[in-house]
Amino acid sequence: MLLNILHTVLHVTVALTLPPLLLGVIGKVKALFAGRVGPRLLQPYYDLFKLARKGSVISQTTTWVFHLGPVMGLVTPLLALLFVPLVDSHAPVSFNGDLILMVYLLGLGRFCTASAALDTGSSFEGMGAARELTFACLAEPALFLGLLVLVKLTGSMELATMLGSSLAGHWPTAGASLVLVLLSWFIVLLLENSRIPFDDPNTHLELTMIHEVMVLDHSGPAFGMILYGASIKLFLFAALLVRLVMPVSTGSLALDWAVLVGGVLIVAVAIGVVESTVARLRMTHVPLLIVAACLLSGFGLVLLLR
Amino acid sequence: MARTGFAALHPGQAMPKAGLPLLPMPEFQRAIAAGVGRGLRVSALFGHCPAPGAPVELFAVLNDSARAILRGARSVLAADDFPSLTRECPQVHLFEREIAEQYGVTPRGHPWLKPVRFHASYRDLAPGSPAGADADAPAQALLPALEGQAAPGAGTHGAGPLIGVTDFYRVEGEEVHEVAVGPVHAGVIEPGHFRFQCHGEEVLHLEISLGYQHRGVERMLIGGPDKRGIPAIETLAGDTTIGHATAYCQALEALGEGRVPGRAEVLRGVALELERLANHTGDLGALAGDVGFLPTSSYCGRLRGDFLNLSALLCGSRFGRGLVRPGGVAFDVDDARRDQLLTRLAATYRDVQSAVNLLWESASVQARFEGTGRVQPEVALSLGLVGPAARACGIDYDVRSQFPSGIFRFAQVPISTWTTGDVFARAYVRWLEIQRSVLFIQEQMKALPEGPVRTAVGAARPDHVVVTLVEGWRGEICHVAVTDDSGRLARYKVVDPSFHNWMGLALALRNQQISDFPLCNKSFNLSYCGHDL
Numbered sequence: 001m002l003l004n005i006l007h008t009v010l011h012v013t014v015a016l017t018l019p020p021l022l023l024g025v026i027g028k029v030k031a032l033f034a035g036r037v038g039p040r041l042l043q044p045y046y047d048l049f050k051l052a053r054k055g056s057v058i059s060q061t062t063t064w065v066f067h068l069g070p071v072m073g074l075v076t077p078l079l080a081l082l083f084v085p086l087v088d089s090h091a092p093v094s095f096n097g098d099l100i101l102m103v104y105l106l107g108l109g110r111f112c113t114a115s116a117a118l119d120t121g122s123s124f125e126g127m128g129a130a131r132e133l134t135f136a137c138l139a140e141p142a143l144f145l146g147l148l149v150l151v152k153l154t155g156s157m158e159l160a161t162m163l164g165s166s167l168a169g170h171w172p173t174a175g176a177s178l179v180l181v182l183l184s185w186f187i188v189l190l191l192e193n194s195r196i197p198f199d200d201p202n203t204h205l206e207l208t209m210i211h212e213v214m215v216l217d218h219s220g221p222a223f224g225m226i227l228y229g230a231s232i233k234l235f236l237f238a239a240l241l242v243r244l245v246m247p248v249s250t251g252s253l254a255l256d257w258a259v260l261v262g263g264v265l266i267v268a269v270a271i272g273v274v275e276s277t278v279a280r281l282r283m284t285h286v287p288l289l290i291v292a293a294c295l296l297s298g299f300g301l302v303l304l305l306r
Numbered sequence: 307m308a309r310t311g312f313a314a315l316h317p318g319q320a321m322p323k324a325g326l327p328l329l330p331m332p333e334f335q336r337a338i339a340a341g342v343g344r345g346l347r348v349s350a351l352f353g354h355c356p357a358p359g360a361p362v363e364l365f366a367v368l369n370d371s372a373r374a375i376l377r378g379a380r381s382v383l384a385a386d387d388f389p390s391l392t393r394e395c396p397q398v399h400l401f402e403r404e405i406a407e408q409y410g411v412t413p414r415g416h417p418w419l420k421p422v423r424f425h426a427s428y429r430d431l432a433p434g435s436p437a438g439a440d441a442d443a444p445a446q447a448l449l450p451a452l453e454g455q456a457a458p459g460a461g462t463h464g465a466g467p468l469i470g471v472t473d474f475y476r477v478e479g480e481e482v483h484e485v486a487v488g489p490v491h492a493g494v495i496e497p498g499h500f501r502f503q504c505h506g507e508e509v510l511h512l513e514i515s516l517g518y519q520h521r522g523v524e525r526m527l528i529g530g531p532d533k534r535g536i537p538a539i540e541t542l543a544g545d546t547t548i549g550h551a552t553a554y555c556q557a558l559e560a561l562g563e564g565r566v567p568g569r570a571e572v573l574r575g576v577a578l579e580l581e582r583l584a585n586h587t588g589d590l591g592a593l594a595g596d597v598g599f600l601p602t603s604s605y606c607g608r609l610r611g612d613f614l615n616l617s618a619l620l621c622g623s624r625f626g627r628g629l630v631r632p633g634g635v636a637f638d639v640d641d642a643r644r645d646q647l648l649t650r651l652a653a654t655y656r657d658v659q660s661a662v663n664l665l666w667e668s669a670s671v672q673a674r675f676e677g678t679g680r681v682q683p684e685v686a687l688s689l690g691l692v693g694p695a696a697r698a699c700g701i702d703y704d705v706r707s708q709f710p711s712g713i714f715r716f717a718q719v720p721i722s723t724w725t726t727g728d729v730f731a732r733a734y735v736r737w738l739e740i741q742r743s744v745l746f747i748q749e750q751m752k753a754l755p756e757g758p759v760r761t762a763v764g765a766a767r768p769d770h771v772v773v774t775l776v777e778g779w780r781g782e783i784c785h786v787a788v789t790d791d792s793g794r795l796a797r798y799k800v801v802d803p804s805f806h807n808w809m810g811l812a813l814a815l816r817n818q819q820i821s822d823f824p825l826c827n828k829s830f831n832l833s834y835c836g837h838d839l
Contacts, residue, residue, distance in 0.1 A: 034604035123485045127507075127820070197670065200598040204492040205824040207485070208596070279670040280598035282678070283507060283821040 008092045010257065015081045018261065019231035020044035022238060022268040029272025044231065051224030059217055062119050069116025069215075070222040074229035076109030081236050087256035088249045089164025097157045099147050103140070106192070106233065110136055113226075117214035124206050128213030131283070135191060135198070135210065138290040142188050145297030146181040150244075152304050153177075163240070165249035180300035182244055186270075187293035189237040191286075193230065196275040198286055208280075238267040311337050312368060312377035318711045320560040320772040323788060326365075327379045334364065334381035335391050341368045341377065342395045347690045347703075349376065349775070349784045351401035353383075353409045354797040356790075358430050362409045365799070367773050367786060371708045376773055383411060390416035397690035400805060423517035423838050424469040428525065469517045470499045477503035477510050485820065489518050496834035504820055512815040512823070514808055519838035527798040531558050531632070531766060540627050543802055543836030545585055548577045548617075549778030550800070551630035553785040556711060556774040558632040561789060564763030566712065568755040570634030575713035576750055577617060577626050577635075579743040582779040584613035586694075586736040586743075589831050590662055593733050596825045597674040605661035612654040619647055634760030644751055655744045662737055675730035679814040679826035682727060691810045692803045693781020694739065695830055697723045698731035705777035719746055732829040768793040778803060780833065802836030 024041040031038020058066070083102045085091040114133055117125035150162040153170045171178060191198045194211035206213050215226050242263030250256055281289060311334075313327050329337065342348065350367040361382050368377040390413035392399040402413040403422045410427035413419065470489060477484075482505050489497035497518040503511040526538050539554040540547045552574055559566060566574075591606020614624035621629035621637045629635050639647070665671050681691070686699040696703060704721040706714045722738035724731035768791050776783045781803030790796035811830045815823060 030600060034600055035608075036604065123483060126483075127485065131507075196598045203596075203598065205596065206492055207487065207823050208821045208825075275598070276600045278599075279594075279668060279674055281670070282674055283819050285673070 004090070006253075007087070007090045010253075011082075011086055011090075011092050014086065014257070014261070015078065015232065015235070018264070019235035020048060020228070022234055022264065023231050025265055025268035026272040026275065029269050030276050033272075033276035044227070048224050048228055051227070052221050054220035054224075056218075056220035056222055059120055061121050062116075062217070065112075065119040066116045066217070067222070069113045069119075070218055070225040070229070072109050072112035074225040074232070076105045076112075077229055077233040077236055080105040081232060081239075083159045084236060084239055085160045085163050085243060086239055086260050087253070089160050089166065091160040094158050094160040099151075099157060099159050099162065102159060103143060103147075106236075107136075107140075109229070109233075113214055116218075120217045122217065124209075124213050125216060127207075128209055128211065131210045132214060135286055135290060138287055139188050139191050139293065142184050142290065142293040142297050145294060145301055146185050146188075149174075149177050149181050149297065149300045149304060152301065163243035163247060165247055167244075167247035168249075174304060177300040177303045178244060180296045180303070182241065184293040184296035184300070185237070185241055185244065187289060187296075189234075189241065189267075190271070190274065191290060191293075192237060193234045193271075195271055197278050197281045197289070200280055208283075235264060238264045241267055312341070312366075312379040315367065315376035315378040315773055317376060317709045317773050317775040318556050318560050320767060320770040323769045323771050326771055329379050329381050331364075331381050331383065331388055334366065334379060335389070337379065338366055338368065338398065339391060339394050341370075342397065345372065345687075346370050346377070347692075348395075348397050348401065349782065350773070350786050350799055350801045351398055351405070352786070352797075352799045353405040353411070354788060355409055355429055356796060362405075362411055362429070364405065365771075365786065365788070365797075367784065369775075369782075371703050374708045376709075376775075378771070378773065386410070387412040387414050389414050390419075392416050392418070396688050397806075400809065420472050420515075421467055421517065423520040424467050424471075425517070425520055425522070431525075469520075470515050472515065474501045474515070475503070475511060475513050477505075479505070481505055482510070498834050500823075502815075502820055502823070507819050507821065509815045509818050509820050509823070512812045514812055516808070516834055516837050519835040521835075521839065523839045524798055524800060528795055530795045530798070536631065539800075540625075542800060542839065543804070543833040544625060546581065546778045546780065546783070546802070546833065546836065547623075548574070548581045548626040548630060549776050549780075549783050550785075550802075551626075552578060552712070553774045553776040553783045555630050555632045556776070557772050557785050557787040558766065559763055560772040560774070561766035561770055561787060561793075562632070562764040563767070564633045565761055566634050567757050567759060567761060568713075569638070569757045570759040571713040572750050572754055573620065573635045573637075573639065573759065574630055575717070576747050577620055577629055578776070578778075579747050580613055580617045580620070581626060582743050583740055583747075584610050584617065585779045585831075586740050587613060587658055587662075589736055589828065590665065590733060592828050592831070593675070593729070593825065594665060594671065596828050597671055599665070599668065599671050602661050602665050602671075605657065609654055609658050609661060612650070612657075616647055616650060616654070619643060619650070631760065633763040634758070636760065638759045639754070644754065648748065648751055651744065651747060658740065662740075665733070666737075672730065674825065675733060676726070676728060678729040678822050679818055679829060680726070680728045681810055681814045683725075685813055686727065686810065689809050689813070690806050691781075692806050693778075694732055694735045695807050695810055696781065697721065698735045699727040700725040703782075705775045705782050709775045711774070711776070713750065717746060717750060719743075729825055729829040766793045766795070780804060780831070780836075781807065800839060802833055802839075804832040804834075804837040807832050808837060 023044040028038050028041055080102045082093045083091050083098045114129040117129040151157055153174055154162050154166055156162055199210040218226055242260055246259055246263055311327055311329055347369040349369040352365055354363045364381045366379055390402055392402055402416055406413055407422050408428050410429045485502040485504055487500040489499045499515040501513045502509050523538050523542050527535055539550050542550050587606050588610035591603050594602035617626045618624045681699055683699040686696050686701055700723050702721050706719045707721050719742050722735050724734050766789050768789055770789050772787050774785045784801040786799040787795055788797040814826050
């Protein structure tokens with residue numbers, strides 16, 4: 001009981017504090033590739049702090065829907081993260097079938113962000129919302145097919161078990177499937193978090209943006225919430241990957257957490273490397289790569305079912 | 307083929323204005339249409355109003371690059387309107403709009419008659435008076451112009467129309483939507499307004515509306531040459547300082563029978579190529595940045611600065627300001643400085659090679675560049691595109707080769723072309739030119755002739771006309787100077803390469819993805835202030 005409370009406290013603390021660091025790591029890796037010093041690792045925290053103290057400019061054409069976007073953009077990934085086991089087989093909340101809730105909490109966040117974008121009536125934001133939703137629809141099967149592989153392997157519909165320490169035993173027998181899921185989910189991670197090659201988080205070109213263009217009208221604390229929420233979502237996907245690859249339970253709580261944090265940072269470095277070496281896809285080619293992600297997960301499932 | 311009634315003109319050689327045939331308007335227009343039909347290009351077509359309210363005089367300069375000769379003629383407008391030539395000859399479309407706006411005359415039947423720069427007509431202004439009422443008129447005075455200001459060129463005397471307020475072409479339909487971008491953009495770039503008519507992500511039509519940077523440079527130069535001339539020209543398009551300053555100085559030298567010493571010719575040529583190197587390198591980096599390709603983007607940003615610093619080594623200004631002066635150049639280089647320039651050039655070029663080659667080696671970049679924003683060669687010809695944008699469509703035209711002036715008469719720079727007309731071609735032509743420019747600078751600086759770098763230039767001869775052509779990094783820069791009976795500039799016409807090429811960008815976007823616009827735009831990288839003057 002006491003251990004459970006400790007787990008939950010640690011889980012929530014890490015979920016709240018660690019995510020912006022991932023953005024800092026990505027920034028640092030990209031700077032190294034570009035031959036620059038780059039902003040310091042903790043810069044995203046300073047940015048969030050700065051935004052929190054700023055005022056907001058709110059368009060008069062907007063309604064409450066516009067305000068709901070940033071709030072849901074922050075709350076939904078946080079809630080979704082409660083179902084993901086960060087260490088051992090423990091998640092603060094878990095029940096049979098929670099994987100569906102987790103995925104659709106993210107979907108709800110996206111729905112609210114897109115609604116807020118449409119609420120401004122701006123042609124850019126409408127364009128961005130259309131792009132984001134189109135690509136997200138295509139990415140959903142990839143995520144679910146991967147989850148199905150885990151369901152099939154572990155025989156559970158609870159994320160805490162599916163990504164828990166029992167998964168480690170399946171690597172020797174079903175490694176091929178799991179590698180395929182890993183690749184597929186990394187593509188989904190890049191897409192869901194609007195990273196290169198799908199989207200360029202650093203671009204100022206509103207016509208080419210996907211995610212960024214939807215939040216152009218938000219400013220100050222609301223924009224801070226969006227950035228914070230985005231980093232939590234990135235952390236969530238990174239944690240999924242880490243748990244998929246290293247569902248280990250060493251017996252030592254400290255070591256378990258070290259594995260998770262280290263793993264998540266490695267994912268951030270990998271994202272930084274991808275962003276430093278690959279150009280963005282042409283918008284018309286984005287669906288092709290997402291479909292490839294679906295196929296990878298699908299093949300993973302086929303391998304198990306044969 | 308002088309059968310056109312146009313006189314032969316040599317760039318950089320002044321001729322008496324009377325030597326330019328004065329043709330009746332129908333013949334003048336027929337000759338232009340016939341010339342363009344034979345493959346000539348319109349380098350300049352502009353109006354001139356010698357006194358307030360006087361009939362408008364038209365000048366035309368046709369470019370026969372195949373024969374390396376220009377052909378010029380003039381005509382006088384008897385009435386306030388004339389039949390438009392645009393339907394027959396699309397490349398005059400912007401020239402006619404400009405004439406309509408500057409002199410309050412109407413090209414009858416012009417299919418696209420809209421303001422170019424949204425200023426009031428020059429017609430009633432005394433020669434040499436400030437840039438026009440538009441610059442000084444208070445905002446209130448402009449406000450009434452808001453309503454119904456769509457009728458363009460229709461003699462907008464007095465306060466000018468509001469910039470950007472005009473009828474835009476619209477595509478109507480259930481699933482068609484309009485995206486308006488600018489004039490204020492997200493990046494630190496110049497202002498311009500872009501209207502996209504889109505069907506989903508596909509652009510059906512792009513309309514570009516400029517004029518926000520209009521400063522009245524051409525008006526400012528009237529009454530010169532004077533001390534204000536050079537600074538105005540050098541800042542006409544800040545990234546083409548050397549190009550425009552060279553064209554201006556060549557015009558004054560031709561009018562004043564000045565001779566430029568060989569050493570100065572070399573330094574001008576080197577400065578022009580350094581300007582090309584800096585901008586082409588910056589453009590390749592920016593293209594990489596637009597597709598999110600980090601390595602080339604970040605290195606080229608720095609390397610552009612290194613090339614700019616080489617310009618600073620020559621004259622103390624990274625943009626080459628203060629270097630080119632009538633009669634030569636204002637700064638000499640000593641041997642130590644020359645050696646330093648060559649050493650630094652070699653080092654920078656080595657870095658550029660490795661940074662840029664990453665672009666061609668990276669499949670993900672090539673997938674973005676190839677086939678994007680394609681301009682067909684026949685479209686490029688009919689619009690009269692110039693510079694890398696034209697050479698990317700396989701058009702063999704480079705002022706340095708066909709109309710060499712200065713040092714380019716002795717050191718020919720090969721023309722770099724590509725055939726595909728897409729973003730890749732425009733990028734690759736830049737890379738080819740970078741290589742040629744570095745070679746040119748190395749050869750020229752090693753064999754720098756001895757002697758002075760500047761000689762005096764006499765007063766401009768009265769009633770003369772001169773056309774000068776310079777291959778700026780964006781393409782053909784054409785300046786035309788006309789002096790009055792006292793040897794003052796009565797008209798100074800500047801045609802920046804951007805003036806020819808903006809329409810090319812609009813057409814390159816047809817049926818492209820709207821998300822590819824920034825990439826196409828960067829591949830042309832046109833000047834707003836060079837267009838707006």
